[in-house]
Amino acid sequence: MNYYIEIKQKLIDNEIYEKVKDYSKERNRVNTYYEVGKLLSKAGKQYGEGIIKEYSKKLTSELGKGYSTKSLFKYRKFYLLFKKVSTLSRQMTWSHYDEILKFSDIKEINYYIKLTEAQYLSVRELRSRIKNKEYERLPEETKNKIIKNEKPNLEDYVKNPIIIHNPNNIEVIKEKTLQKLILEDIPSFLKELGTGFTFIDSEYKIKIGDTYNYIDILLFNYIYNCFAVVELKTTKLKKEHIGQIEVYMNYIDKNLKTINQDKTIGIIFSKKDNKYIIEYCSDDRIVTRKYELV
Numbered sequence: 080m081n082y083y084i085e086i087k088q089k090l091i092d093n094e095i096y097e098k099v100k101d102y103s104k105e106r107n108r109v110n111t112y113y114e115v116g117k118l119l120s121k122a123g124k125q126y127g128e129g130i131i132k133e134y135s136k137k138l139t140s141e142l143g144k145g146y147s148t149k150s151l152f153k154y155r156k157f158y159l160l161f162k163k164v165s166t167l168s169r170q171m172t173w174s175h176y177d178e179i180l181k182f183s184d185i186k187e188i189n190y191y192i193k194l195t196e197a198q199y200l201s202v203r204e205l206r207s208r209i210k211n212k213e214y215e216r217l218p219e220e221t222k223n224k225i226i227k228n229e230k231p232n233l234e235d236y237v238k239n240p241i242i243i244h245n246p247n248n249i250e251v252i253k254e255k256t257l258q259k260l261i262l263e264d265i266p267s268f269l270k271e272l273g274t275g276f277t278f279i280d281s282e283y284k285i286k287i288g289d290t291y292n293y294i295d296i297l298l299f300n301y302i303y304n305c306f307a308v309v310e311l312k313t314t315k316l317k318k319e320h321i322g323q324i325e326v327y328m329n330y331i332d333k334n335l336k337t338i339n340q341d342k343t344i345g346i347i348f349s350k351k352d353n354k355y356i357i358e359y360c361s362d363d364r365i366v367t368r369k370y371e372l373v
Contacts (some may be wrong), residue, residue, distance in 0.1 A: 113154075
């Protein structure tokens with residue numbers, strides 16, 4: 080089989096498709112590079128690694144620039160990684176794939192594919208999520224669910240640590256300061272929590288007996304159909320923090336939740352973890368995470 084002739088023809092066909100706009104053009108580019116990668120893989124097995132450099136030189140000479148050795152190796156990696164995936168995503172462009180080709184872990188690749196599909200991420204947004212090491216900050220249990228294709232819970236995609244933007248390097252000692260930073264960039268904060276969160280209010284006032292209390296941040300998740308109480312702590316996690324948020328969650332369930340909504344969850348962000356406290360917390364609706372200022 081003359082692999083070079085077939086590779087050259089596919090790339091020529093793709094250049095013809097460059098005249099076609101938008102979706103068809105992008106789908107053809109992705110499929111072409113996948114098929115070229117497949118042929119390069121076969122050619123490499125038959126003729127050795129040096130064949131890619133040889134093909135690159137010939138393609139550049141006959142078709143012009145754009146077919147460097149680096150590009151051809153990338154096409155081959157694309158094929159070798161994604162032949163393990165049943166189908167290529169119809170929402171992702173070649174630029175999307177190019178961003179995740181730096182990874183070799185198929186679980187991490189699958190995560191960013193699912194994230195892009197679920198949230199319709201642009202290339203720029205995907206690049207930002209990768210830069211923030213989102214996958215690396217997922218709990219191990221969540222990664223195991225991704226591997227097993229199990230249905231995730233709401234709290235699974237809350238990152239640890241969660242990133243809170245502090246562009247002016249404000250010293251954060253008080254919870255009010257931390258809350259202010261979050262509210263100044265609430266869209267980024269909601270994305271850090273996962274998918275489906277919407278902002279309801281900060282300092283949400285509730286009355287327990289004769290005393291008014293204030294929930295730091297109250298959210299609602301429209302995918303999981305439940306409220307989320309968020310409490311902010313600038314210290315190490317303490318046992319009284321668990322008791323406090325549990326009271327707030329129960330209040331929301333009794334006074335705000337409707338019969339058609341699921342039970343409220345609680346998320347505590349603290350400066351430091353305390354695994355011993357959460358280990359003995361009997362309420363699995365409560366999630367604890369560290370925060371990190373950047």
